[in-house]
Every structure is written in C-alpha cells, then in structure tokens.
Amino acid sequence: MQETEIDVNSLYAALLRETENDTIQEVSPDLYILISNFISKLKSEGYDGVESKIKDTLILIITDIVSLFLKIRLEKAANTTYTNLMNEEKFILDAQAEMEERKETILSGLLNGKSKLLESISQKHKTKPIVVRFLKEIDQIVGADLEKYGPFKVEDIATIPYENAQALITKNAVAKIHWAD
Numbered sequence: 602m603q604e605t606e607i608d609v610n611s612l613y614a615a616l617l618r619e620t621e622n623d624t625i626q627e628v629s630p631d632l633y634i635l636i637s638n639f640i641s642k643l644k645s646e647g648y649d650g651v652e653s654k655i656k657d658t659l660i661l662i663i664t665d666i667v668s669l670f671l672k673i674r675l676e677k678a679a680n681t682t683y684t685n686l687m688n689e690e691k692f693i694l695d696a697q698a699e700m701e702e703r704k705e706t707i708l709s710g711l712l713n714g715k716s717k718l719l720e721s722i723s724q725k726h727k728t729k730p731i732v733v734r735f736l737k738e739i740d741q742i743v744g745a746d747l748e749k750y751g752p753f754k755v756e757d758i759a760t761i762p763y764e765n766a767q768a769l770i771t772k773n774a775v776a777k778i779h780w781a782d
Contacts, residue, residue: 607635609663616670625677625685633689636667731766733775734758 618626629635640663648656671690678686678694686694710718728746734756741751745764753759758778761769769775 607639612666616666619670619673625674627685630687727764728762730760731763732760732778733766734778735775737774739774
C-alpha cells in the first residue's frame, strides 16, 4: 500500500479499517512521515479569521485521529506479532519490552538475594550519561561518578551523570536534550 499524499479522509479510512479488524492492518511504511509532512504543511499555511480557525480545528481533528490510530495499533500489537507494524511503532514497543526486561531483572535480584546486582544497577543508573543544556550559570559540580564537571554558562551543552542531571532539572537549571530534537 504505497501512498504519496495524505488527507483527512484517507486518515479516517485508515482508522476505520483498523477499528473494524482484529489484526493490524497493512499501511504505507512511511504513513507517519506523510502525516507529519501534512501537518507541517497545514501549520505553515497562513490564514486569517475563520480560515485560520478551520485550519486549527482540522489540525486538532488530525491529531485525534492519529492518536487513536496509534493507540489501537499498539494495543493490537501487544497481543500479536509485529506483523504490519511501522518502524515508529516498533520503536515504541521495543521500549516497552526493555522496561519489562528491566522489571524482571530487578525482581530476580530482589527475590534471589542478588544484592550486588541491584547495587550495580543502581550505580550504573545514577552515573549514566545524560546530555543537558544549561539554563542557568552553574559552578563546578562533583558528579555522582565522583568526576568534576563545569563550571557552566547559560546555553552550554554537556554530558553529566543522570543523578546530577535530575537534580538540576528539578531546579530548572538545565533541560534534557533529546537526540530527536
């Protein structure tokens, strides 16, 4: 199923097919990219008055359709195989699978008396590197890994341990940078 353009009617039709079937329906593998481009194009079009309100409402309708479409497909995928899933959906499900694996590792450590494993996981998590952008000037800090970081100026980008990043995020001193940004 190769589509090159998307509109509200085709989105609604895809949603309807998905709701009417128990299995994940085959769609264009680049459907989410097409939707993203469609929304971006709509947002970039300059309208005034009533036309602007119509455009904004259309974007809200598309947002609702796409959110429901993704939710339904992911719920179906939880009960079946990855057949007909798009890469973006697999990305989400892989994270859920990793979360389950982590939960099982912690439970195993707890229930089997593996305190060294739990200590190791805790330390790795506290010190895992996080990329942040500084929103405030910060003097030099000692990281959870006992390394020195800084000093930092506003707009500096740095990689610091998770525990320190979380503390600074709480104080609105840094913002976490997501690579997709």
